[in-house]
Amino acid sequence: MAPPGVRLLQKVSSTRAFARVAPHFIPAMDRAVHRLTRGRVLLSAQMLPGVILTARGAKSGLPRRTPLACMPEREAGTWLLIGSNFGRPGHPAWTANLLAHPDADINWKGEDVPVTARLLDSAEREEAWAAVLNFWPPYATYQARVEREIRLFRLERR
Numbered sequence: 482m483a484p485p486g487v488r489l490l491q492k493v494s495s496t497r498a499f500a501r502v503a504p505h506f507i508p509a510m511d512r513a514v515h516r517l518t519r520g521r522v523l524l525s526a527q528m529l530p531g532v533i534l535t536a537r538g539a540k541s542g543l544p545r546r547t548p549l550a551c552m553p554e555r556e557a558g559t560w561l562l563i564g565s566n567f568g569r570p571g572h573p574a575w576t577a578n579l580l581a582h583p584d585a586d587i588n589w590k591g592e593d594v595p596v597t598a599r600l601l602d603s604a605e606r607e608e609a610w611a612a613v614l615n616f617w618p619p620y621a622t623y624q625a626r627v628e629r630e631i632r633l634f635r636l637e638r639r
Contacts, residue, residue: 497568497626529617532560533588536598539574539581547575552616553589554635560587561609562598564632568623576632587636596636609633 529550538545552561564576579585579598587594601609610633614621624631 532562534562534575534579534585535587536575536578536585537582539577542582545575545578549575550617551636552613554612558638560589560596560636561613562634562636563613563620564634565620565623566627568626570627570629572629572632576634579634584639585636595639597639598634598636601633601635606633609635 530553532549532551534547534549535544536547537543549562552563553559554561562575562579564573566573580600583598585596585598587596613633620631
């Protein structure tokens with residue numbers, strides 16, 4: 482069972498108010514603090530592990546930097562990215578970028594890591610989704626709010 486502080490964060494992050502405010506506030510703060518600390522600090526990682534994803538834009542081809550929560554798969558040396566978009570209707574833009582250009586880079590705990598992203602489907606997705614819900618239960622609330630299937634990507638080192 483999660484400690485009381487974590488349970489409170491999970492409850493708050495499941496609210497519609499959080500879904501309205503967080504997409505505008507959290508990424509901006511993460512980018513600023515990450516830049517100011519030269520990659521050593523990612524504020525949202527105090528709640529969930531996080532990476533800075535640098536992927537080429539699906540249409541522009543230009544590098545796009547996006548701070549994201551992730552689920553590290555320590556034994557495999559991979560990461561899961563969850564395209565929850567805080568339970569909002571559309572897929573987040575970074576997911577389209579990875580679909581168009583799966584070779585990307587992440588900054589993980591201050592280290593730049595070249596990765597290849599793979600969209601999970603069928604049984605592999607079901608297994609990963611169960612692990613994600615165990616890791617951070619509010620993702621179930623996000624999925625219940627939207628008609629689309631939340632995209633899951635596995636990042637593997639290149």
